Every structure is written in structure tokens, then in C-alpha cells.
Amino acid sequence: MIKIDKKLFYEMLRIRMVEEAIAREYPKQEMRCPTHLCIGQEAIAAGVCAALKKEDVVFSTHRSHGHYLAKGGSLRAMIAELYGKATGCSEGIGGSMHLIDLDANFLGAAPIVASTIPVAVGVAFSRTMLKKPGIAVCFFGDAAVEEGIAHEAMNFAVLRKLPVLFVCENNMYSTVTNILDRQARRPIANLASGHGMTAQTVDGQDSGAVYTAANKFVGFIRNGKGPGFLECLTYRFLEHCGPHEDGPALRPAGELARWKKNDPLSRMGRLFKGKEIDSMKEKISKEIRDAFSFARKSPFPSVNREDERLVYKEDHQS
């Protein structure tokens, strides 16, 4: 258990420090793309991805840095993408909202709400048809279940017993609109149960609990028992998009302070000695410095606006 705790803590710390570094550098106006930070929600990315194998694929949303990093996406390529550089994971075309790392089987993040859910199901469908191993995981927010496409995808996943894990990060806010102004009072997990799949709600600030639940789900999904749905209750410490907090006009008084007491890092940090954490931080800081320096030094891409090869794949199946 100590080994997994350390892995989870290290992963969360790494995501937190990367996000903090982005928030620190963002006001310099060099990262010129909408950037959605996941500070406060790191336990979910760390907990779920710790239960996955390399062959498993992950999809995500506009708030994808944590998922990308936890699945093993290249930090250098991610930071370079935020800087709009040619060395970025999407060659500077996508920005923060379109991360991808094929080597890590992080197959894509996109900001159209719920749009990657069916794509994840589609990968699970092809794995089933081609009899290939591996499951598909899709991270999405609470608002995604308000989109019809999420339900269309869930229905098909259950119908075909596909190997998919749906992970709903319920942080209660869609941009700044509270969930109570958007959804009836009932657990989101009930919607998934309604589709006929196993669903569970967990404390999304407890990476150990997320990991345990994810592990259980991944186990039965891998054994061909069909999809599963994990709702993780969490909270976004920063604003929807950008490096600042939301401020009192947008959040009820005391809400952020209450949730900060439930910070996934401080909760788990108690398990480790200060010295141990310091050495983790030192290692991560070095990695972050390297990534930012790589990004800054990298060249910008250049695009010939007439070049259709950027839009259409030229080669044809023989």
C-alpha cells in the first residue's frame, strides 16, 4: 500500500506543481491559448490512471493536463503546445484544449462538452471487434451528462458490453454555473445506473479511494463484463479558464476555503516526511524548468495557408 500511496502522491504533486507553474507564467502572455487548470482535482487523474495499463487509452476534455500527465504524456510536449510551438504535442495547432500523446495512449482531449465520450466508446468498440486488449477511459465533467451525446454513447457501450470506464469529475460548476441550476438533485451516478451499468460515487479528493474504485472497475471491465461509471466528487480551486481564483462574486462565501481543507494533496501529504516531499519537489521542479525552457527555446510552427495536407491526410489505402 505504501508503494501505491507514494505513486499517487507523487503524481498529484507533479500535476499540482505543473499547473502552478503554468499559473505563474501565464500572466506573461506567452501562452496564448485558453488554459483550464485542474488544481484541486488531481486525485482523480492520479487515482484512475494508476489503475491503468499502457495499452489502455484515455480521452479527456478542455481540463486535461492532469489526465494527460497521469497517463504518461510528455511534459515537454505539453508545455510547448501551450506556448504554441512546433514541438508541441499537437504541433502548436491545438493548444491546451487539444492535447494528445499517442506513445502514452492518451488519444485526445477536446473542449466540445461530451464530444470525446463517444470517441472513447468507439475505440472500445473497435478493440472488441478486432479482439485487441485494453480498455478505454473517458474523463468528463458534471455538465457532460447534460449533453445527449453522453447518453447515446453510454447506451451503446452497455448494449455492446464494451470495455469503457466513464469517469465523471463532478466539481459542481460548468464555467460558473452551479450544478443546482443545471441538474435535478440526484446523484449523477444514478443516470449511469439507469443505462444499466455499474456505477459508483466516490470522494474525488481521496486518491486512494479513487484508485481502489477504479481498480475494481477496471478489473471487471477488462474481464468483458461491460462498462462502468465512476462519479468523483471534487472541486476546482481556480477559475474556469485562467490562472486566478473565481472570487466572491462567483462562489458562495466560504466554499473555496472549506474545499481547500479537503485538498487531496494535504490529505495524503500527512503520510510522508517533510524531507521526502522536499526531494520529490526538487525532482519535479527540475523537470518543470526543463519543460518550460524547452518550450521557450522551441521554434514556432509555420503554416502555408494553402496547404491542404494539414487538413486532409494525403495517402490512400492501397
Next chain:
Amino acid sequence: MRTVTYAQAINEAQEIALTRDPSVFVIGEGVPDAKGIFGTTIGLAQKFPGRVMDMPVAENGMTGICVGAAISGMRPIMVHARMDFTLMSFDAIVNTAAKWYFMFGQKQSVPLVIRMVVGRGWGPGPQHSQSLQALFAHIPGLKVVMPAVPADAKGLLLSAIGDNNPVIFIEHRWLHALTGDVPKGYYEVPIGNARVAKAGRDVTIVAASYMTIEAMRAAEALLQEGIAAEVVDLRSIRPLDRNTIVKSVQKTHRLIVADTGWKSFGIGAEIVAMVAEAGVHFAMPPVRIALPDMPTPTSPALAGSYYPTGIDILRSALVLCGRKQTVVARIVKEYAAAITEVPGFSPDQPDPTFTGPF
């Protein structure tokens, strides 16, 4: 060479693709049923168990699922018996399928074919008859094809299946029963090449899909008046074969575009603008023949005057070629009479053998 219908040609293309490539599958509402999407999928489910399938009534989600399958080794063919329903999947087509290759820096492409049938006749009305090629052709990242004859239907569908990008494959309902020579076995008609269906020097008629058939009829009638019309069957809407069109208008200096969609902001507008931008001299102002800017009415009495036909093409061509009003009126009258005198003629049927509902 043998003669088969347009529907059989499509069926054959899918059968060949399913045989030669295990990653191909066909999915859509009603695909495996006995009617088999107007005959285009009949028998395939029996020949390829598990690879020719029905789907939930969830166009958007299923399109997203097919994108997922396409980026992970499969080559899906989605089928929609009515194009109108694909609007439910506009998000997955435009935001997801069309963007995937570009937005991730060309990492993964989406080899996906979406077949869509344009309804017409027997009163499909406002929501079962839309011809929305212009909507799809507007989107970078999509390819759009509209074959008019059986040989092109087969060759373009095989080309679309082999293409590594999302291809919108549009079939006009009145073409399914059309017969024509179709080569056996595997062959491709390249996407992006128009076909000069009839060579001529006097007036260029650029036509899309079913309007090619109407254009050919008009061109025959024009011959009797000593006018040699050049009929360019577009076949591909995007990419558009600009060279073939421009070359033709450079020769004739007269242009008619006949489309199955609406006039405003449509294919005709794009082609006229493109030819004008190319600096081609027009001897007469170009003409767009298209649907009036009104949704499709249902009653056969209303639909008859709603849809443009060869009559409209003929009339425009005669005017562009400088024929006097009296001559135009006489020829148009003769042409119209020849069509309507066919026993069993009705303006909401392509021919009397084609009975409703369809």
C-alpha cells in the same frame, strides 16, 4: 460490361470492401433489414455476420463512436436513409470528425464514410427531402461526393472507403433505380475529378447528382436546335474540380449550374464565384438552377412546381445562346410535352415504375 442499378452498384462496392478489408463495417438504422436501405445493403448482413449492423437511433453519438473506431483501426461506413437525420450528428461530423486530423497536429486521421440519401417524391416534405451538400462542403476536413451514375457510385464509394479522411457520400433517391454499365470487381473513381458527361462548345452545364440526368436530357433537346452543350457532372463537391469547370467555361463563355440543393449560398453560388474569380469572360450572365429558397412542400401539386427540371435548364441554355423568346417558348413547350406525355407521368416520380412510398 454489364448493366446494374445505382443501388446494386452501391451494394456491390460495399460487398467488395467488406471482402477485401476486415476493418470495414457498415452501420445504420435499418441497414440489415429486409428492405436494406433501398436495396443498397440487402444481403450484406448475411454474408458478413457481425460487420453489417443496425444501431440505436442516436445519430450524434453513433457518429462519435464511428470516429473512435476510425482512429483505432476500423473503416466504418455509416448509412442514413434520409439525409435530414444527419443534422442530429452535425456536431460529431463538424466538430469531431472534420477536425480530428488537423487539431492534433496530423496525428490521427478519420477514415469514415457517411452515406446519406436525399429523399424526393411521394411527399417526403420539409424534413425528409433536404439536399444539404453545401452545408457539408463548407467544412474544411470533410470531402463530399455526389455520384450521378451507377459506375461512379461504385467507384466513388470504393474510393471513399479507401480514403483516410471523412467522406460524405450523397445519394439522391431518384438515382437508386437508374441503370448503367458498371465494371466488375474493384476499381476506384478518384475523388475530386469531375466527369465531362457530354462534350460541347456552346454552353457549359455544371450539374450535381440527379440534376446531371436532367441536364443530359436538356442537352439532347438542345442538339436539335444546333446547340452543343457541355455537361460537366461534378461527382465531387469538395474537393471541387476547378480545372475542368474553368476549362469548359473558357471554351463556351456560358455557364449554367444545376444543383439539387437550395440556391442561396449553395453549390451554384460557389461555382459561379469560382469561375468569375478565375477571370473567365462570360458572354452572358451565369445562371443558377436550384431549389427555390423555401422548404420542400409535400403535396404532389406543390412539389411539381418546386423542383427545377430539364425544362429550366433547357430554357436557360436557349436564352444564354441568344435564341429569341418565341423560339425558346416553342422548344420548351415541345420538350415539356414529350415528358408529360409518357403514360403514367407524375412530377413526383422519376418514372412510372418507381411507385410510392419511397
